[in-house]
Amino acid sequence: MTPVTRGQLGLSASVLSKHATVLVGAGYVEQRKAVRDTRQRVWLRLTRRGRDAYQGHLAALRAIVGPSDPALWPAPRLVRREGSRGPVIRGGEGGALRQDPGDEPIALPLSVIRFSPVLTLSGTARAGKRFEVPFSIERAAAGQLPEKLAFEVSYDEGTTWQPTKTVGGTHLSLTHPAKAGSVSLRAKLTDRKGNTLVQTIERAYLTTK
Structure with a gap:
């Protein structure tokens, strides 16, 4: 070597x-x-197979860590609105919060959906099979019954999305297409105070034959 x-x-x-x-x-x-x-x-x-396995491993780590890792959060943008004295903090998924000069620091009511699929060592799951994806709600909405909670799945790199059902309020029940590919996950949550979360994990994991 x-x-x-x-x-x-x-x-x-x-x-x-x-x-x-x-x-x-x-x-x-x-x-x-x-x-x-x-x-x-x-x-x-x-090889192509090796690159796919490596990407699958990274995707599995991202699915475990989830957006609760600050490195994976959408970068906030500071913008100014006409007539506003202070900047508007806008997150990557929309929604805004204005903070004027001199205001006290604000604790943002952020929630996170953590997905924890059980994958192979190469970060993949079987194509053409039923598959369960456990999830949990963390941070602001943890331990609460959300006002609304819905999930979607994409098997074409996020081009199209379809609703998927939850089982027991603890996991998603998916049926992987027979053709190998990728699985992307999206969660939409509204807590009791009206705060909303739209969380998307593209290529959460790969499927193989």
């Missing part, structure tokens, strides 16, 4: 070789060998 790869991963040559062998055997990585300057060199490259 090249010193560059070992240095980037912080692994010894023997450990890296063992991991590469496993990844090659799983079809996630292609390995090419050649002799240069009298020394054998090895190049590694992700």
Whole structure:
């Protein structure tokens, strides 16, 4: 293995070789060998299958973490409205809050839907099968019975959405299409105080044959 790869991963040559062998055997990585300057060199490259598995793993982590991770929140925008003394704070999903100069800090009534599907180690689920996606309500609306709660699912990268039913108020009951692809999830919540949440997770996870 090249010193560059070992240095980037912080692994010894023997450990890296063992991991590469496993990844090659799983079809996630292609390995090419050649002799240069009298020394054998090895190049590694992700295959299409490996890239899909990697993206699926990231999607599984995003589904577990959810938008409660500030790094995944839609970036707020500060805008000014005519006749307003202060900025308007607008979130990525709409809705606005005005705070004038000198006002006390405001605790935003933010709620979060956390999805926690049980996926394979590569972050995927079986295509063409029924599948349950547990969910929970956290933050402002936690422990409350929301005024409204609805879910939608998309199997075409968010181009079209269809309603999906909940079971027992704890999980979604989905039927994956037979064709492998991705699953995107959307939740719409209104709490008892009228605060609304529209939360979308694109490519929450992938499905495979």
